[in-house]
Amino acid sequence: MKNKVNLKYIIFLIISLLMIYGIWYFNNSIKTSEYINPEIVATHYNGANFVASETCLECHADIYSSHLKTAHFNTSSTAEKSHIKASFNEGTNELNLKGVKLKMLEENDEYFQVSQPKFGDVSTTKSKIDIVVGSGVKGQSYLSWQDEHLIQLQASYFQPTGSWVNSPNFPDYSLTRKVDDNCLKCHVTFAKNESESGIGNSYDRSKMILGIDCQRCHGPSEKHVKYHRENPETVIGEFIDSYESYTRQQRLDACAVCHSGLQGQQIKGNPFSFLAGDTLSLYSKNYKNVNSKIKLDVHGNQMGLLSESECFVNSPKMDCLTCHDPHKNQRADTNIFNSKCLTCHESNKVNSVAKSHIHDNQQNCVSCHMPLVPSEVMKLKLENDFEEIPVYIRTHLIGVYN
Ligand code: HEC
Ligand code: HEC
Ligand code: HEC
Ligand code: HEC
Ligand code: HEC
Ligand code: HEC
Ligand code: HEC
Structure with a gap:
């Protein structure tokens, strides 16, 4: 008699424990899949999904926080x-x-x-x-x-x-x-x-x-986030391109898509179709139709101007990232930029002529060789002014100016 009561009691206890475990497991797996699957905020024309910008904070905290201060x-x-x-x-x-x-x-x-x-x-x-x-x-x-x-x-x-x-x-x-x-x-x-x-x-x-967020330069990243949440031990980025694997032209194009002025004419897809890693000339043409140096305007055409510069023409590896860190606000940090010039111009490998030019680390190379130039296309009319006044933009035609 006593044994029977005990058996009933034990069976009841086991069933209760199983139920509690079941509910806990169910709840937790909902939480896990909610965590694994990030919220989707938009879908690109190619079908890939964008997640919210804050999603990247979780694993790329340093880049994320410095990026918040950029003009982009x-x-x-x-x-x-x-x-x-x-x-x-x-x-x-x-x-x-x-x-x-x-x-x-x-x-x-x-x-x-x-x-x-x-x-x-x-x-x-x-x-x-x-x-x-x-x-x-x-x-x-x-x-x-x-x-x-x-x-x-x-x-x-x-x-x-x-x-x-x-x-x-x-x-x-x-x-x-x-x-x-x-x-x-x-x-x-x-x-x-x-x-x-x-x-x-x-x-x-x-x-x-x-x-201009991480995913504008790295592409819609839902798959990348999902993969790394499911595989926290992986240390190599999956479902995301590395800029290191790109050719010079691909690296340039990723910036040139917005920094080639207004003359690019769309020939394929939508203006948002081009993504980093693509070849820009397949999406837009005419970037070079205004060939004269004088006509390349400083407004937004850093690519056109830089590609006419002796530094660029004679340095097979130079691209925008030679001088710019895309994740940091470097505006007016002359020390950083001058040190970039000196990486090539202080060594004897490049430019023997420069040795005759008296310069040292204290000088602001940029102020003389990349001066602020008035834009021909970006001009503004102030109240009661007859003349339009131009916006001054730093030229990327690196050279000797008076
Ligand atoms: C759950 C973690 C996790 C999240 C969330 C995450 N990443 Fe990553 N990501 C990684 C890991 C791990 C790597 C590889 C190590 C590294 O390069 O930092 C990586 C690498 C990268 C790389 C470099 C690829 C390379 O090989 O050069 C880029 C770019 C990148 N992530 C962009 C993003 C963006 C954009 C977001 C937000 C939409 C994001 N990541 C969100 C884990 C994550
Ligand atoms: C303006 C374009 C741009 C934006 C915006 C941008 N990146 Fe990048 N990112 C790049 C480029 C270009 C590189 C390659 C740098 C190089 O090769 O010198 C890179 C490299 C990386 C790398 C790998 C190398 C490294 O520095 O660790 C990670 C990770 C990364 N980006 C994550 C992010 C995240 C996260 C965000 C948003 C918070 C973001 N990026 C925003 C252009 C961008
Ligand atoms: C989606 C278009 C777009 C892409 C891609 C892009 N930029 Fe920009 N960039 C802009 C715009 C727009 C501004 C002006 C932002 C402002 O001040 O409102 C800007 C500003 C800048 C500035 C000035 C920052 C400052 O502090 O004023 C630098 C430097 C720059 N971009 C470099 C780059 C580099 C290098 C790349 C490639 C890795 C790149 N950009 C890719 C659109 C873009
Ligand atoms: C081809 C790319 C491109 C297009 C299209 C474009 N811009 Fe810009 N815009 C830029 C870049 C790059 C800058 C940064 C300054 C520079 O290089 O002249 C900029 C600067 C600006 C600025 C000044 C930002 C600052 O904080 O200094 C404003 C405002 C602006 N654009 C508004 C517009 C508006 C409005 C339109 C649409 C009618 C437009 N832009 C179209 C690339 C573009
Ligand atoms: C040799 C070094 C160097 C290279 C290469 C370079 N830049 Fe710059 N860039 C600079 C310097 C220096 C400034 C001025 C920064 C300042 O005033 O704070 C600048 C400023 C800018 C600005 C802001 C212009 C303004 O007046 O508001 C933009 C946009 C820009 N760069 C984009 C690019 C792009 C896109 C590329 C690649 C096509 C590129 N840069 C390549 C050195 C360089
Ligand atoms: C990646 C290497 C590299 C970087 C970085 C670089 N240059 Fe150059 N620069 C060159 C080369 C190569 C030449 C061509 C002359 C030669 O080969 O002797 C050159 C030429 C020049 C010239 C002569 C231009 C002419 O039209 O005669 C000036 C001025 C100059 N650079 C200034 C600068 C300044 C200022 C910076 C920084 C904003 C800079 N360079 C960054 C490699 C570089
Ligand atoms: C006060 C203005 C000024 C400053 C600052 C300046 N330069 Fe120059 N630079 C010139 C002039 C003017 C020339 C041409 C005359 C000459 O060769 O002396 C020149 C020529 C050059 C040349 C090309 C030499 C040739 O004849 O082809 C290079 C390279 C150069 N400078 C690099 C730099 C670097 C790097 C810095 C920063 C450390 C710098 N300059 C700072 C005014 C300046």
């Missing part, structure tokens, strides 16, 4: 106080152009442009600033959603004068401009256009990845 990461963002550099204070929030008056307002942490034409229909239009383009090194432009259509507003911010200006290439009467992929492609990581050609300005607003 900050080149586009939602319109928050911390990102908008321009002033909305009374007295400095107006722009008076020949044919239109613009006033910029801040209301409950939201930002607006109120535009009033001076001739014809003089009714006002109030547009919300939704997206900021430009880290603010030279300036910022502001974009606005009209339903799912994206437009650029007339007023921009110009850092050297700290004031509102007419957006580059806008006339001095009232205008907004459609923002298609050919504007966005250099300032965001990804945008999902309704038309795959990228010509229109209708977007899936929930699938826009602002800022």
